Amino acid sequence: MKALLLCLLLGVPGLARGQESPVLSQDDILREFFWDRFQQLPRTERPRLALVLSGGGARALAHVGVLEALVRQGFDFDIVAGTSMGSMVGALYASGMSPSEIRDLTPKMNLAQRKIMTPTTMFGLMFAGSLISSDPIQEFVTKVLGNKRFDQLKRPFGCVATDLRTGEKIVFREGEVAPAVRSSMNLPGLLAPMEYRHRLLVDGGVVDYVPVDVAQMLGAQWILSSLTEGEITRQEIDNVFLTLQQVIDIRGSLLAQNLLRQSDIVVKPAAGHIGTFDFEKADEAIRLGVIAGRLAAPKAKEDLALKTLPAVLKAWQAR
Amino acid sequence: MKTLLFLAALALSPAEGQVTSLINPLTVDRVGKAETFFGRGQYSEALDVAQAALEGKLTWGRQARAYWLLGKSHEALGSLDKALSVYQVAVKLYPRDPGLLVALGDLFRKVGLDDRAMPQYQAALKADPDNATAHTALGGILTEQGLFPAATPHFKAALSRKPKDLDAMLGLGRSLAGEGKLEEAEATLGAGLKAGGDVDMRVGLAEVLKRRGKGPEAIEQLRLASLETKRADVRLRYAAWLLSAGRVEEGAGVLRLHIQEAPEDALARYLLGLEELRGGQKAFALKGFQAAADQDQSPFLREIARATLNLSSPHPGRGQGEGIK
Numbered sequence: 001m002k003a004l005l006l007c008l009l010l011g012v013p014g015l016a017r018g019q020e021s022p023v024l025s026q027d028d029i030l031r032e033f034f035w036d037r038f039q040q041l042p043r044t045e046r047p048r049l050a051l052v053l054s055g056g057g058a059r060a061l062a063h064v065g066v067l068e069a070l071v072r073q074g075f076d077f078d079i080v081a082g083t084s085m086g087s088m089v090g091a092l093y094a095s096g097m098s099p100s101e102i103r104d105l106t107p108k109m110n111l112a113q114r115k116i117m118t119p120t121t122m123f124g125l126m127f128a129g130s131l132i133s134s135d136p137i138q139e140f141v142t143k144v145l146g147n148k149r150f151d152q153l154k155r156p157f158g159c160v161a162t163d164l165r166t167g168e169k170i171v172f173r174e175g176e177v178a179p180a181v182r183s184s185m186n187l188p189g190l191l192a193p194m195e196y197r198h199r200l201l202v203d204g205g206v207v208d209y210v211p212v213d214v215a216q217m218l219g220a221q222w223i224l225s226s227l228t229e230g231e232i233t234r235q236e237i238d239n240v241f242l243t244l245q246q247v248i249d250i251r252g253s254l255l256a257q258n259l260l261r262q263s264d265i266v267v268k269p270a271a272g273h274i275g276t277f278d279f280e281k282a283d284e285a286i287r288l289g290v291i292a293g294r295l296a297a298p299k300a301k302e303d304l305a306l307k308t309l310p311a312v313l314k315a316w317q318a319r
Numbered sequence: 320m321k322t323l324l325f326l327a328a329l330a331l332s333p334a335e336g337q338v339t340s341l342i343n344p345l346t347v348d349r350v351g352k353a354e355t356f357f358g359r360g361q362y363s364e365a366l367d368v369a370q371a372a373l374e375g376k377l378t379w380g381r382q383a384r385a386y387w388l389l390g391k392s393h394e395a396l397g398s399l400d401k402a403l404s405v406y407q408v409a410v411k412l413y414p415r416d417p418g419l420l421v422a423l424g425d426l427f428r429k430v431g432l433d434d435r436a437m438p439q440y441q442a443a444l445k446a447d448p449d450n451a452t453a454h455t456a457l458g459g460i461l462t463e464q465g466l467f468p469a470a471t472p473h474f475k476a477a478l479s480r481k482p483k484d485l486d487a488m489l490g491l492g493r494s495l496a497g498e499g500k501l502e503e504a505e506a507t508l509g510a511g512l513k514a515g516g517d518v519d520m521r522v523g524l525a526e527v528l529k530r531r532g533k534g535p536e537a538i539e540q541l542r543l544a545s546l547e548t549k550r551a552d553v554r555l556r557y558a559a560w561l562l563s564a565g566r567v568e569e570g571a572g573v574l575r576l577h578i579q580e581a582p583e584d585a586l587a588r589y590l591l592g593l594e595e596l597r598g599g600q601k602a603f604a605l606k607g608f609q610a611a612a613d614q615d616q617s618p619f620l621r622e623i624a625r626a627t628l629n630l631s632s633p634h635p636g637r638g639q640g641e642g643i644k
Contacts, residue, residue: 024552026586027619033559033590034623069465072497287466294465302619309626317597319565 031298034305037312039074045311047304050079050220051093052212052263053086055205055252056228057187057245057276058285060085061106062269065289066226066296068099073297077224080157081214083204085109086226087159087184088141091177094157095145103286108140110279116191117277126240131192134182141178150174158214159184160204164193169207171214187276189244209252212259222307224300225263226289229253231272245276264303267296350381353388357395366392383413390422402426410439417443417450424456433460451480455487462490467497485516492523501531518548522556534564551577555586567594585611589624596631605631 038046051070053063063086082090088109092102121132150157150173158173161183172180183194183201193200204211210225230249237246260266269292274281305312349372356365369389377385386409393402406423413419424439437460443453458473474491477484488511495504508516508524521544528537541557554577561570574591578584592607608631611624 023550024556026552026555026617029552029556029559030586030589030617030620030623032556033563036563072465072467072499287469290465302622305619306622306626309623310630313593313596313627313630316593319597 027302028298031301031305034312035074035301037316038301038304038308041308041311041315045308045315047221047307048078048219049075049304050081050215050218050223051077051090052210052215052223052225053080053082053090054210054225054227054229054256055084055086055203055248056230056271057085058110058279058281059228059230059271059274059276060089061109061279061282061285062228062271062274062289062292063089063226064099064102064106065286065291066267066269066293067093067289068103068286069290069293070224070297070300071099073294073301075224075297075300078155079215079218079220080155081211081218081220082157082159082184083208083211084185084187086210086228087181087204088137090159091141091153091157091181092144094153094155095148095177096154105144106282106286110282125190132190134186134191134194137185138178138182141181145177148177150177150180153177156218158211158218160208160211160214161186161199161201162188162204162206164188164200164202167207169204170199170201171211171217173214173218187244187248190241203248205248205252205255207255208259209255210259210263212262216262222304223263224265224267224296225260226267226269226292227256227260228269228271228285229256230274230276241277242275248276264307265296265300267292269293349375350377350385350388353385353392357388357392360395362392362395366396379413383409383416383419386412387418387422390419390426394426399426399430414442415446417447417453420446421450421452421456424453428456428460433463436460449476449480451477451484451487454480455484455490458487458490458494462494462497465497467494470494471498483514485511485514485520488514489516489520489523492520492527496523496527496530501527505531518544518550518553521547522553529560538564538566545573551581551584555584555590558587559590562590562594567597570594583610585614585617585624586620589620589627592627601631 051067054060067089077093080090080094082088089102092105093099116132116134116136124130125132157177158171159180161170161172161180162168163170170183172184179194179196183196184204186194186202188202188206193202208214210227212223212225215223229252230245232246232249232253237243269285269288271285271288274285349368353365353369353372356362356368365388369385369392372385373382373389386405390402390405390409393399393405403426406419406426409416409419410423420439420443424436424443427433427436427439437457440453440457440460443450444457447453454473454477458470458477461467461470461473471491471494474487474494477487478491481487488507492504492508492511495507504527505524508520508527511520512524521540525537525540525544528540538557538560541553541560545554545557554573558570558573558577561567561573571591571594574587574594577587578591581587588607589611592604592611595601595607596604605628608624608628611620612628614621
């Protein structure tokens with residue numbers, strides 16, 4: 001009501017839109033012009049665009065929506081990096097799958113459906129202290145991608161895990177994709193750490209929630225990060241899962257701040273209310289991702305226009 | 320005795336309508352009258368009559384209509400706050416009246432509060448699943464949010480009720496284009512144009528043709544659109560597309576014509592500046608860039624113009640770029 005009254009008092013800025021057909025602003029027209037010019041540039045003249053996807057469990061499925069909106073706008077990323085659920089979405093995109101193909105797979109990313117969080121495994125966790133196996137994650141990735149190695153993906157891809165013994169960040173850029181994604185998603189306290197090449201690996205989100213640095217390692221020259229932070233102000237934290245979720249979210253928020261400064265554009269889907277394990281809200285997360293991606297696209301295009309202006313003007317004059 | 324009978328009849332009379340008007344000519348179908356005034360564009364009169372009708376006895380359906388007319392008349396007279404109050408009261412009284420729900424949704428949308436509008440349209444569709452207006456409006460919001468696969472069925476539902484609804488056709492075309500179903504989008508927008516679609520339908524068709532790689536056809540549609548409207552955005556876009564396609568003489572011609580009519584148009588001067596720079600008329604070009612850099616209506620244009628000036632500055636000390644010659 002307040003917002004409406006404010007709009008009314010301020011002279012109704014929305015009157016130009018609504019059911020009226022949109023009238024493009026001068027910035028809209030110029031953005032379109034430069035986006036056309038950017039796309040006409042030879043690949044060698046364009047910066048290498050990277051997409052970096054944060055962790056966040058079910059909430060991070062919003063990345064699928066972000067990707068969908070950006071791809072529709074004509075974005076084509078050269079490099080992909082991800083942590084935890086971001087590594088899953090990122091690996092699928094890097095393999096050449098379209099966002100809509102990834103969207104179709106999201107119901108199968110549900111931990112319950114993957115037989116990870118079932119009454120039996122939860123009973124074992126609560127009463128016998130036995131952590132749950134993350135084998136089904138690896139099986140899922142293998143089923144979708146086959147036994148693909150990183151160098152067989154269509155786009156350079158990297159993901160991160162944490163060595164529980166040393167606290168080191170482990171960056172995967174080579175070898176088989178499926179175990180790398182599995183270890184990147186290996187939620188500590190819930191899923192059993194994974195023994196891999198003499199390392200004991202858990203979720204990469206413990207040390208790197210938004211792996212901007214991995215994208216840089218892979219040669220990124222322009223980085224768009226999608227961050228799905230959780231809302232860390234909660235009234236009730238009354239069970240082990242909410243406690244675990246809260247610890248992960250707080251840690252993620254803290255880790256994200258520094259790394260995000262190295263991103264050219266940060267997209268933040270308003271999915272903070274969706275919990276790490278709320279896989280039944282996957283559709284909502286994706287929808288919020290689409291909205292965020294669509295809103296971020298103009299700014300991203302403007303940023304690229306400014307950064308490639310010398311090359312664009314040079315090409316323009318050479319015509 | 321006659322007076323007594325008249326009073327008794329008045330007390331027992333139905334709320335309104337013909338029978339009432341036979342008994343008391345003062346309470347003739349005021350809602351119908353308000354409707355007539357509204358249809359003629361006499362909004363003050365419509366407002367007064369609708370208000371008077373609401374003060375009398377009305378059947379529920381007619382009362383809802385009277386509220387609708389009252390709200391719409393307020394809207395037409397620019398009193399959006401009053402219209403809002405009317406709709407909010409009316410929707411509380413008639414929570415399942417699709418007309419009122421759509422009117423409230425439209426008002427929210429008009430002021431840019433799509434998130435408040437959406438539940439109204441959804442409620443209208445719950446009450447009347449075939450309500451074409453609500454389907455089109457909801458599809459429009461979803462399209463603006465980029466949720467094209469969700470928007471498309473709404474436009475299709477609207478068109479199944481009103482096959483020639485131009486708003487729904489335009490919405491469907493845009494939504495299909497958003498989904499990447501370009502062939503279908505082209506057919507829909509083409510059909511919309513044939514059915515009498517306006518300049519936006521043509522611009523939509525031009526956008527789809529461009530995305531399908533049919534550059535010359537797209538530009539032709541935009542040329543036609545620029546002849547159909549005086550909207551500067553259509554004309555400037557036409558010029559920009561011509562420049563992009565390498566038809567620089569034509570593009571520059573459109574821009575010069577536009578600048579004659581709107582000498583202060585910063586975007587036109589910037590784009591013409593680019594062409595002048597390419598043609599070796601650097602002094603003219605710099606003036607155009609400067610004009611765009613000095614304005615504050617369009618922040619991106621200002622930033623780009625400043626960067627372009629830097630890159631093409633004749634004074635290396637002032638510029639930081641590669642010194643475009």
